Amino acid sequence: MHNDIAPSLILVKTALDKLLDEATIELAVVGKATAKDEMVFTQDSATNAAVVSSVIGGGGYFSSTLDDVAPTNEANLSAAAQKTSLVLQFKKNLPISRTFMADQQLSAVSKAVRQQALTWAASQDRNAFSTYALGFTTQLTIDGVALFSNSHINQNGDTVDNLETGVLTDANLNIVVNSLRTQLSQTGVVIGYEPKFILTPSLLHQTGMTIAKSVLRAGGANNDLNYFSEMYPGMKVVYSPFLDATSTTAYFVGSQTHGVYRFEREAFFTDLVDWKTNINDQYMYKMRAREVVDSIEYSGLVGSNGTV
Secondary structure, eight states: TTTTOOOHHHHHHHHHHHHHHHHHHHHHHHTTTTTTTTTEEEEOOOOSSEEOOOOEEESSSOOOOOSSOOOOOHHHHHEOOEEEEOOOEEEEEEEEEHHHTTOHHHHHHHHHHHHHHHHHHHHHHHHHHHHHHHHTTTOOOSSSSSOOOOOOEOOOOOOOOOOOOOOHHHHHHHHHHHHHHHHHHHTTOOOOOOOOOOEEEEEHHHHHHHHHOOSSSSSSSSOOOOHHHHTTTTTTEEEEETTTTTTOOOOEEEESOOEEEEEEEEEEEEEOOGGGOTSSSEEEEEEEEEEEEEEOOOTTTEEEEEOO
């Protein structure tokens, strides 16, 4: 390569993208939840700069009859006021000197790109898990109360409690799981939600794994069967380090489909702008994504603040 000739823009972008992908793959850790986790966040797509959501419910259980005459009590359905979730744009530019490319001094560039892969993943997860971290305080659902609250009002007019207390123990986890199972849906019926994941702060993950995944009952002396590992062998126990800054005691249990959504408008993408268009003789490696995570409703989730 001649020192006065810049490499092909397409080849450079391809090489940088490969470094970014490799660094992203290296981030995969067993037990660590990410914003793309399909259990922890109900995944959906966005078609505009904002997502407008509502929920329809009410009517209670199906009516029963002994003949072919239709029941007279038709379902009384209602819809909650709409909730608007604004799509966020994540953006960062990485300047790369033309002479670095021309002289093939790529080790520094490689380090910078790999660092940006780590930074993007952290930025995406920090934003997503703030929904859970703030779920006891400022993170609201469509009914205007905190995501985890004892005063939700569903569309059937029932008061629903999906807030528990108590440190993470075998007994308290049983209370949280039972709260999920008996939770009233928006239609006012007991759906029978089953726990598919337990989400904890990083500091609490070992405790969660011990309680939920031990073959025998955790902390017991009588070789009792561990109810959770026997009943729910597929239940994930995952953590996020972005919960610890808010609380190291809170934990959450959720069903397969629930009311915390991640809407993706534009998946993470990159573009490389030629140095010829930059007055500083620099390539500009642009990284962009657009998405929003929001708590639409309480359904299918129970949270414990972990206090005594």
